[in-house]
Amino acid sequence: xxxxxxxxxxxxxxxxxxxxxxxxxxxxxxxxxxxxxxxxxxxxxxxxxxxxxxxxxxxxxxxxxxxxxxxxxxxxxxxxxxxxxxxxxxxxxxxxxxxxxxxxxxxxxxxxxxxxxxxxxxxxxxxxxxxxxxxxxxxxxxxxxxxxxxxxxxxxxxxxxxxxxxxxxxxxxxxxxxxxxxxxxxxxxxxxxxxxxxxxxxxxxxxxxxxxxxxxxxxxxxxxxxxxxxxxxxxxxxxxxxxxxxxxxxxxxxxxxxxxxxxxxxxxxxxxxxxxxxxxxxxxxxxxxxxxxxxxxxxxxxxxxxx
Amino acid sequence: xxxxxxxxxxxxxxxxxxxxxxxxxxxxxxxxxxxxxxxxxxxxxxxxxxxxxxxxxxxxxxxxxxxxxxxxxxxxxxxxxxxxxxxxxxxxxxxxxxxxxxxxxxxxxxxxxxxxxxxxxxxxxxxxxxxxxxxxxxxx
Numbered sequence: 001x002x003x004x005x006x007x008x009x010x011x012x013x014x015x016x017x018x019x020x021x022x023x024x025x026x027x028x029x030x031x032x033x034x035x036x037x038x039x040x041x042x043x044x045x046x047x048x049x050x051x052x053x054x055x056x057x058x059x060x061x062x063x064x065x066x067x068x069x070x071x072x073x074x075x076x077x078x079x080x081x082x083x084x085x086x087x088x089x090x091x092x093x094x095x096x097x098x099x100x101x102x103x104x105x106x107x108x109x110x111x112x113x114x115x116x117x118x119x120x121x122x123x124x125x126x127x128x129x130x131x132x133x134x135x136x137x138x139x140x141x142x143x144x145x146x147x148x149x150x151x152x153x154x155x156x157x158x159x160x161x162x163x164x165x166x167x168x169x170x171x172x173x174x175x176x177x178x179x180x181x182x183x184x185x186x187x188x189x190x191x192x193x194x195x196x197x198x199x200x201x202x203x204x205x206x207x208x209x210x211x212x213x214x215x216x217x218x219x220x221x222x223x224x225x226x227x228x229x230x231x232x233x234x235x236x237x238x239x240x241x242x243x244x245x246x247x248x249x250x251x252x253x254x255x256x257x258x259x260x261x262x263x264x265x266x267x268x269x270x271x272x273x274x275x276x277x278x279x280x281x282x283x284x285x286x287x288x289x290x291x292x293x294x295x296x297x298x299x300x301x302x303x304x305x306x307x
Numbered sequence: 308x309x310x311x312x313x314x315x316x317x318x319x320x321x322x323x324x325x326x327x328x329x330x331x332x333x334x335x336x337x338x339x340x341x342x343x344x345x346x347x348x349x350x351x352x353x354x355x356x357x358x359x360x361x362x363x364x365x366x367x368x369x370x371x372x373x374x375x376x377x378x379x380x381x382x383x384x385x386x387x388x389x390x391x392x393x394x395x396x397x398x399x400x401x402x403x404x405x406x407x408x409x410x411x412x413x414x415x416x417x418x419x420x421x422x423x424x425x426x427x428x429x430x431x432x433x434x435x436x437x438x439x440x441x442x443x444x445x446x447x
Contacts, residue, residue, distance in 0.1 A: 071368040086332040093325035243402040244438035254394025258343040
């Protein structure tokens with residue numbers, strides 16, 4: 001029953017979008033921000049239980065099914081991801097689930113590369129960006145299928161750089177009420193991975209939590225909860241830098257960005273409340289199906305097969 | 308109810324950053340919502356009439372700017388009294404809030420002799436300021 005309800009929810013998600021393809025010129029202006037608000041509200045609800053950032057859903061879905069040019073969708077996507085990360089950041093930092101010390105060195109490189117990614121994305125023809133976006137979204141689907149998770153990875157010996165920068169911390173695990181001391185390793189490969197993540201975040205305007213969390217958890221050895229919390233802090237910095245590029249180039253339209261941000265944040269609050277009610281794995285599979293559809297659609301739209 | 312994670316003491320610079328970020332985000336969101344409400348209610352004249360948006364937002368940003376004679380870089384500040392442009396103020400506050408938070412940490416790191424992290428904070432501030440400067444080339 002619940003599965004059907006969530007399935008209907010996700011189908012509804014595509015409805016205003018599909019309408020957008022049919023009658024972009026005929027509908028009154030207010031239909032689009034309203035449809036965007038509803039679509040983002042629904043995306044926000046499913047994003048939390050699915051364990052994926054709303055920004056990751058926003059660009060492929062809105063870019064594929066709404067009439068806005070991809071430049072404005074990416075600008076709005078960055079703001080959706082930025083506003084969500086900024087809102088969650090203070091609580092995560094106070095609780096120790098986000099580590100500023102771990103986030104900052106990674107964010108410096110990722111922010112710099114996100115500027116390059118944003119400039120590159122705005123300079124490339126839209127159909128090329130759309131095709132690349134489709135490929136990245138399909139890559140995210142594969143990653144969601146195959147990526148393992150490690151609650152508390154073993155870090156035998158921190159590397160020299162992480163020792164020098166004191167990349168370690170402590171938090172109290174809410175589930176076990178245990179105080180967990182953590183440290184990281186492989187910080188140099190981690191820095192290179194975040195350099196690449198920054199390019200993707202800036203170029204496509206998608207939140208990069210899907211890449212941040214495995215990099216922090218599986219590569220650098222941060223506990224899963226610290227990886228998820230620190231990913232949000234990294235995102236808040238990386239998306240700030242990239243958002244300025246889109247803002248300065250005129251690619252941020254408040255009429256697209258604001259309903260998206262508000263809808264996503266309200267939806268995420270409902271999603272967080274429904275976390276214990278909804279079946280996370282079912283929603284995750286449904287979200288994967290929607291991403292698979294949106295990624296394929298972006299690929300076909302970019303290549304001109306399904307304009 | 309107190310968050311169980313609060314039981315583990317976090318570094319003072321992390322707590323200060325969280326506090327400043329919290330305020331920056333609240334101010335940014337309030338400005339964003341109020342300016343947008345004024346925009347859609349027509350309380351301030353728009354630079355681009357809302358009724359024209361559906362025919363304009365289908366174009367790449369370069370063409371959109373040509374058709375609407377909209378500013379780039381910091382040019383929007385001169386038009387901030389217009390309903391649609393005012394929305395960019397809240398967005399700028401959100402995108403710039405981390406700069407003040409990071410600058411607030413530099414004296415704390417220096418006082419502890421942690422020059423490496425003070426330098427990391429300054430480096431991140433410089434990266435965001437470079438992005439915000441409007442000096443970067445590119446675009447359609």
